[in-house]
Each structure stands twice: as structure tokens, then as C-alpha cells.
Amino acid sequence: MAEVNLNSLSKSFGAVEVIPDLSLTVPDGAFTVLVGPSGCGKSTLLRMIAGLEEVSGGNIMIDGVDVTQAQPSDRGIAMVFQSYALYPHMTVRQNIGFGLKLAKTPKAEINARVDEAAEILQLQPLLDRKPKQLSGGQRQRVAIGRSIVRKPKVFLFDEPLSNLDAALRAQMRVELAELHAKLDATMIYVTHDQVEAMTMADQIVIMKDGVIMQQGRPMDLYNTPQNPFVGGFVGSPKMNLIKGPIAQGYNADVVGVRPEHIDVSQDSGQWEGTLRYVEHLGSDTVAYIDGKDTGSVTVRLTGQVAINAKEKVFMTPQTGNIHLFGADGRVERA
Amino acid sequence: MGGGFRCFSPICPPIESTFMSDLTPSGAAKAGATVIKARGRDGRWATVLLFLPPALLLFTLFVFLPLIEGGQYAGYKWSGYGEGPTDWRGMRNFETLSGNSTFLRSFNNTLIFVAVAILIQIPLGMAMALMIYRKTWANTIFRLVFFVPFILAEVATGLIWSFIFDGDYGVTSIFSTWFDWEKVFPLSDRTWALPVLLFVFVWKYFGFHMMIFIAALQSIPEDLIEASRIDGAKPGQIVRYVQIPLLKPAIAVSVFFAVVGSLQLFDLIIPLTRGGPSNTTHTLVSYLYNFGLVRQKVGFGSAVGVVLFVVSFIFAITYRATVMKARTEQ
């Protein structure tokens, strides 16, 4: 297991610069999630760490070794692709053992290590099948098995759960987290799904346009976002970001309040508004409100609250949970 | 592949879905056709009776029947004129063939062409494909150039190369002059005529196989190659362990076309050697044409035709069996 250091990495495709200058440290044994909207550069970054993309500038260190110019197979990494990339003409056993076979590992050892990986992932009954005979979840486990058997220093995951349906995804999230605990491995995981990020990560790295907007523990990102983008990215429903006169009132550029941190009253409150639409979820009630000065606001209330559309309401943000973002990068709480 | 029709022909090319589509769970067959039940008021039968007969008629009259008649004529000695064959000889024509050294030579030559097609054309096509399948503008140009020989008419190709190899007035004669050698006439040389033909044969057709392989290579998902690189595969190993195994269906198609094409070689032979020197470079078809049709020995020629048919048929059956077997094993 190893620490990964990215120092001043930059990447350009021709004239287009996708990553200007990125530095990051992934601690040994950490589960780090790279997350961000489409095109933010997370996959490109992962592929650079893997060695599948050339680096335009800066360097990459894995376990203290500079691997920036090294071939993918010499970096001590293993990768799980979004499409799993299983060899269709090989059995599961051959798929998992392929890397070892290329390294001229003795047959007995290949079989032993494949069996070991198969046991961890419960693939034993499937070892002689071909990929086309497997379900999506099983294929994904084979892809993971192929990575495990190489005993890499770093595991790389490129949106591995995107092709699975919601139920399976939830199940695999748990399994992957358990796998991480079991192997105590350094894992770098790319996704666009913030739920996956929040639930699985030791460290989240939020990216936008090739720049790290914030990195830290999930709860830190939730509680203390350093800019409106991060505030709006983490948490569902999205944080309300309010500009204009109200922001000026707080001496800030943008005011951020999470939907769960707003109280609603029909009598009085700080901000005025009209209910546009209400969703009754049973456990929560989500209200979409058109505020007079605030613009559209989403509010999440616990339990089943009897309010209806077109009603006039008042909203009050909870003190201590108001995030103030200044134009100069200043961040405060009120 | 949709419809899931069952092909009863022994030579139906592999119609099942390709490797890649087998990976998606939804390789489900598209819905088949409506089945005609007793009621049929929607003009099904009218359509069938209108749409199908032209093809059936043409095919039966001009493909199927001639083949049967060919088998018939083979039992006669006939000049091809008059009402019909009358001089029944039984298997005589075939006996003559089996003892005729020119025929045996042309049969052998044909087999040599088939062997060269499989052992040289196809590997060469694959090698070229592996070199230029990636989509760059340079590769695109190479692809076009390498495919040009295939689109030229065989006769024209033969003529061009007979110019090149003409010892008196062609390029070969020029080399002789430059290097002060004696004049060479490869096309009239018993040792060299066939190799020259084989060379032109490969020149003309390798591009066809190359195209088939390029399509197959381009359909291999890029992340499969990347995964193998991460697994530690060097370029040679990628070719050997990942690409070529996945090319098996394409190879099957290539072999089919290669054999079928080689068995019918004619247009290339005529302009280059006309079957000479001394009838040493005939193929089955050029032999048939020269010794059967031109000399008005229709029965004899038909016997050759029967031989050709039998060879094709045996190939078709064997091919189908091997290809089917290989597919079910996968």
C-alpha cells in the first residue's frame, strides 16, 4: 500500500488546457474519491495516474517513486473500468490471471492467487464461465478480482458503478467499502455521483474545470464548504445559493443555506415567499418556494407538514448554518 | 442479428451475433416475422406470390438447373450443337480427366492458389491491418492505397503486370538492360510463371482481407487494450493474446472468401500466361474454358465443371462444420 503524490500536474489536449496546475496527496490506505461534474477532468486525472494519458507537466509519485514516465504496468497500479473491460474470449479465471500470466508467474501460483481473489469476491462458482454469461454485478466483481490479484499499491476505479441499476449500485457501494476495509488499500475512485462520494470516501476531492475546489473529509465538505460550488455540490437537495440584496445585507457575495437548515412559518419570518410546489415524501416534506428577495428556495422539513402550493409563507434560516461566501474567497459563518 | 432465421445452406456465413454484442445482456433477437395462420386477408399470399417467384425463377433457371445439367452433360461426349447430347459415355470423361496430366496440373495449381490465399494473402492482410487500423489521417491514406488493387478489374490487373514482366518490352527487360543481364521472360518460364502469377494474386487481394480485419480491429473497445496494458501486456502480447483471438470471426469470413475466390481464378491467368507456358499454369476454370468450351468438348468440359462443383461443395460443408463447431465451443 502506498501514498500517492501529484505535484503541479498539468494536462493539455492540443491547445486545450484541461488541468492547469493540480497538486494532491492521497494518504496511504485512504479511500479518496474524485468527484465533479462532467468534463471537470477527474477521469483524465485518474488516467494520468494510471499511465494511460501522458502528463503535460508536473510529476506523479507512487510510494515515493516517480512514475510519471513509467508504463502503466510498471506503476504498481490496478484499474477497474466503467465498462469492466473483461476479455470476452477468456474465462473468469483466465481474465483474473492474465496479468500474472504475462508476468510469467508459475501456474500453481496463478491458480492460488486467483482462487484467493475469487474467495474474497465470492466468484468461485463462476471461474470457468465467460463474461457474456455473467450479470452486470458479477462482471464488475471479476473486474475487481483482476485488480486484486495483482496486489497493487494503488487501486484506481473509473466510475465502476455507473452501468448498474440503482439497487445493485447501493449493494456494491457497501461491498466496495467493505473491500477497502478488508484490504486496507489505497484507493482512488472517480464518480460523478455525490452520494457515492459521501458514503464511501475517507477523503473527497471536488473538481471543476481541472481545478480542485476543495478536498477533505465528507463531513467537513458538508459542514464547511469553502466556496459556493462545493456548497452546492454536496448535499441533496442542493444548498440554496442566494445573491443580490440579501447577500449584500450580510456583506457577502453569495449566501448559502442548506434546505434542511431553514425554518418555515405561515406567520412570520425573515424572508417572504410563495409556495410553488410541495413534495410529500412521508419521512420529509420538500417545499419549493419562490422567495420575494431570495429567488427560488428549496426547504426540507422533517415529517409530514401540512402545507400546500400557492400559500404564502415566511422562511427563517437557522443561525450558525448560514454560509457567507465573499467574492475574494472569504468564508464565514453566521 | 435479427430475425434468427435458420440458414439451411451449408455455406451460410456465420450469421450469429458478434463477440462484442454478446457482452450486452440485451443481445436479444429482434422480433421475427408474422406467422401466417389460416386466415390471411391482408394480402400475405398475394405478396408472396408476387414478390418471390422472380427470384426463384431466375435462380432456378440460371443457377440451379445449369448445375444439374452440367452434371448431366458430363456423362456425354458432345460438341454442344444440335438438339442435345446423344453420345453417352458414362464416367469416361472423368476417367480421362483423372489420367490427364494437364488437368491434374491445373487442379494442383488451383490448390496452390488456395493455399497461397490462406497462408500468404490473409496473414499479409492481417499484418497490414494491425499496422494501420488506428484512425489517423496517414493510416486512412494507406488504407485507401492498399485497397486499390482490389477494385481494379482482374483482367486489367493481369494486363498491367504482364507489361511489367514482359521480357522484351516491359519493365523486366529494362532491368535486364540496366544490369546487363540476359533477357528474362518470367511469364514464359516454366519455373517462374506460377510464382509470378501467385505474386500478382497476392498483390491484388491482400487489401480485401486487410479491410475485413481493420473493421474487426476497430470494433475492439479501446479500454480492453488499456486493461491489457495495465495487466502488463507489451504490444506484441496485446496482438497475440487480445487482438488476434478476437479476430477469429473475421478470419473465418476471410478464409471463406479466399477459398471461394481462388477456386474460380480465371481472369488473372489469361492476360498473363493464358495457361502457359505449355499449359503449366492453368487453373480449373481456365482449363475448363480452354479444353472444354473453346474446343467444343462440352461433355468433357462439364466434367471439369462437376469437379469444380464437388470441390466447392466439400469445402462448403467442411467449413460450415468447423466454423459451427468453433462457435459452439465458445
Add this chain to the structure above:
Amino acid sequence: MNEFGWRQALRIITLLIVTVLILLPLLATLLAGFKTQGDLATNPFLLPRQWHLEFYGQIINDPQFWTYLWNSLFISVVTTILTVIVASMAAFVFAHIRFFGSDYIFGYLLMGLMFPFAAAIIPLFIKVRDFGLLDTPWGVIVPQVAFGLAFSILLFRTFFDEMPKELFEAARVDGCTYPRFYLAFTLPLSMPIIATVATFIFTGSWNNYLLPLIMLNSRETYTWPLGMLQFQGEYIVEWNKVLAFVTLSLAPAIVFFLAAQRYIVAGLTGGAVKG
């Protein structure tokens, strides 16, 4: 990445050698028509010492040459049109209407894929003669259509099978008959495969030598391959003239190829790889 420099070099060299082997003969052929015989004898590959236009001119001004081309054009166009119509109609039936024995009939027609044309040339000659079609373009057209059916029907049917069934059902609900559907939907939507089939059939017919050789006897009916070898027979050693003829005859095919190459390649490889 740089360890494989020698690999790249080897690759480039191989590709260039093959390119030269292909282009040089073609270039020589193209230029030969502009040279005198003497020039050609000593200088096959380079530009002519003096550009002579009269050899090409002789051919272009010969009405016989254009007759050859016209014959080929007529035969090829008619063959293509007939094959496309007959084959698509048959394939339509197989794709949409299953009846008892339809699979067997389909298999019967597909057997044509494995019948070498050459095995049937003698009986075909006799049959065409008995039909009175010898020495006419139809003597070439009809057998070509017949032998092109197996391949074309297969291609068409594969394509038709992939068309969404819902389209057909919706039309049926609207009261559309089979023939109407064929004309209004199947054909218009099948343009890509029609183009592919047409290209193959046309090219095969255009380049065909054996069949016209057997069926056509009078020079006025000759297609261009026959005409070309006839010309060569007259001017045997005058390679400059012969190669001028070859160039002129091949020009349409090459131009067509360059213009339509994307289609040809896509159709060929898509159909071939998928089966």
C-alpha cells in the same frame, strides 16, 4: 514510449514498400500512354521525355472504344437495377412473412453462395443460346442477376430483419398492405444497404470478363474487358497504346472508388464482419 522506436521505423518502412509496390505499376500504366514506344522501353516509371497525346487521342476518337464502354454501362446498370429489385422483393418476403417451407426456400436460394459460377459456364452457355440471348447484352445480364441473388438476398434480408418491427405494425394498423409497405417504407429506409448491394453488383458486372467472353461474339457487343484484350491482340507489343487503353478503362472505376470509398468500405466490412 520511445523504446519502440525501431518498431515504428520497421512499420513505416514496410508500409512504404507496399505502397511503392502498389503505386509504381499503376503510375507506369498511367504514364505509358503519353510516351512513345521507344521512350517507354527505356523509361517506364518516370515522366515522359515528351508528352504525346496522340495515343490517348487515338483511343478516345475511336467510336469502338465508346461502344465498349456503353455496352458495359448498359449491362451493369440493368443488372444492378434488376438484382436490387428482385433480391429486395424476395428478401422482403423472407423478412416479414413466415410460411411453411419459407426457411427451406431461403436456404435453397442461399446455396447460391457456394456455387461457383465457373462450374456452370458450359450449361449456361447452352441455355442462353437456346433462349436466343447469345451475343446480346441480356445473355450477360440475366445470368449475372441470377448469380447475384444469393449474396444480395442475404444482405437485404439481414438489413430488413434489423428494421424495427413496430414500424411495420403501426403501418399495418393504419391499413397498409405489404406491397405498399415495401414501396413506401422498406425501400426508402434501405438506402444504405441498397447502395452497398448496388456497388458490389455494379462493380462485379463492370469488371466481369469470363461471362461476357462466353456470351458475346461480335465486337459491337463487347464489354470493355473484351475490348481491351481485343485491342491488346492488335497492338501486342505497343505497350504504350495498350496501357493507354487500360488507363482509360480503369479511370471510371478508380474515380468512382475514390468518391464512394467510405460507402464501399463500410458496406463491405460491416456486412462481412457481422456475417
